[in-house]
Amino acid sequence: MAREHTGLERGPVLVVMIDGTPLDVRPDTTVAAALVSRYGVRGTRRSVSGQPRAALCGMGVCQECRVSVDERAHVLACQTICRDGMIIRTEVSTS
Structure with a gap:
């Protein structure tokens, strides 16, 4: 999946x-x-009271940025570097 970017920013993209x-x-x-780029600041999961939580x-x-990466739960998004083909799932539904 990795390829050269053809836009203004040159170089490889994942x-x-x-x-x-x-x-x-x-x-x-x-x-x-990557999550902020995709969604803005909307949160990645919900607290026990239903409030959105984010990095x-x-x-x-703080561990507020936990997501599932490649089906592994509770991965810290702020400490994980993207890899080509990575599958990221959040708990907060899109709106």
Whole structure:
């Protein structure tokens, strides 16, 4: 899936799947950054009271950015670098 980008930003891009939708990202992109690129700041999961939760600290301490990556649950999005073909799933439905 990796390919050369043909837009203004030259260089290789990777393709990740976020909640079933493909997204082109640069090779050094964190999953948290890819999620913001895809959805903006809307959260990645819901708290026990139903509130959306999103990356807060950006260094893995708060664990609010947990997502499923390649069917592995509770992966910290802020600490995970995107790989080509990665499948990312959030708990918050798209709107």
